[in-house]
């Protein structure tokens with residue numbers, strides 16, 4: 001049986017389609033704060049993003065997630081869009097403050113019922129739910145008590161995981177603890193461009209450890225309440241780090257960034273240790289004494305797969321970059337280089353090779369760990385034309401290149417089980433507000449009208465044929 005291949009009998013002039021393995025999971029991804037809206041309905045408590053987005057100058061145009069894509073009230077319509085796409089899986093996040101408004105105590109029935117309604121619709125549409133427990137919407141009360149730099153937040157998270165697992169474990173088989181803890185720790189507590197907006201590098205390193213601890217605690221809590229067939233995972237935005245040149249100084253800068261961006265999460269989760277070089281690099285900020293005996297056993301509680309979010313590579317040279325920085329301790333050692341070539345509306349370079357590099361690295365470093373691309377996609381300045389069409393050829397090209405890189409990685413022996421496109425809908429893109437559109441479905445935020453873009457049709461065809469069309 002061919003697992004990864006090309007169509008068996010291409011016509012001589014025709015380039016073959018790139019076929020994915022049978023059972024490959026095709027999905028779209030979203031996150032609660034970015035699409036749900038209904039910020040004050042049915043007892044939902046405030047999250048750090050509700051607070052942060054109201055601080056002057058923090059989010060473009062003063063946008064908030066109060067209404068977002070109004071998904072809370074449009075679940076049947078949004079699931080119908082996914083059914084039309086033919087996706088096998090849908091990755092969404094559960095809003096902690098909708099379930100536990102203050103981050104502790106009993107679950108709110110109406111909040112849990114919302115996810116019951118969503119998963120009922122998905123079941124009826126034949127789409128598997130993939131739930132993430134934390135996509136950055138920390139209940140504000142937990143931040144007021146100290147946030148992720150405080151150890152107790154990890155304990156609260158494990159309790160929340162148990163509560164949600166017990167309530168929804170009969171209907172959700174695939175779970176992700178955290179989405180992109182690097183962003184939560186370093187954009188939120190060091191650079192301050194994400195909620196809660198703190199600029200304290202030492203606190204950010206504590207936050208990173210407590211996020212790892214929260215992950216491990218949640219894995220244990222979920223295993224205790226879920227059926228043994230449940231799949232539990234973690235999603236990291238791993239950095240495809242490249243040194244600009246082969247000089248010792250550039251390679252050292254890349255090593256520092258790799259330690260903070262990748263190994264600070266991979267090592268505790270998969271090897272039960274902290275990277276020694278990272279501890280040395282950050283010695284002037286912290287002695288890491290907040291890491292207690294036994295913590296690294298908790299952080300390395302076994303997972304069933306690893307989720308990877310990839311958008312663009314990180315090119316590093318020796319030098320300095322401004323503070324506040326999301327790279328604590330590397331400010332005077334590393335600078336970040338923008339390569340020439342095409343960029344997305346985020347000003348991120350289009351470079352699918354970085355995804356291939358990451359996947360083959362993980363094949364070698366984490367043998368036996370199945371990988372899933374839990375996010376990949378691109379923002380472009382899309383608009384609906386007078387005929388109601390949204391033409392987004394750059395996004396189609398971006399997706400094609402990246403899926404071709406995934407296919408190449410499969411052929412190179414990487415165990416990739418699925419691909420989730422970010423994102424189903426245009427949505428609240430954090431500090432960029434509604435100014436950046438990542439959706440394959442256009443949302444007119446004034447009317448909440450949904451219009452599938454050309455990329456949605458392209459993705460539907462790719463899924464239906466389980467293969468990528470050739471590109472000229």
Ligand code: IFM
Pocket residue numbers: 031034180309375422429430438
């Ligand atoms: O929108 C975000 C998402 O919430 C997390 N990963 C990156 C996406 C694009 O910036």
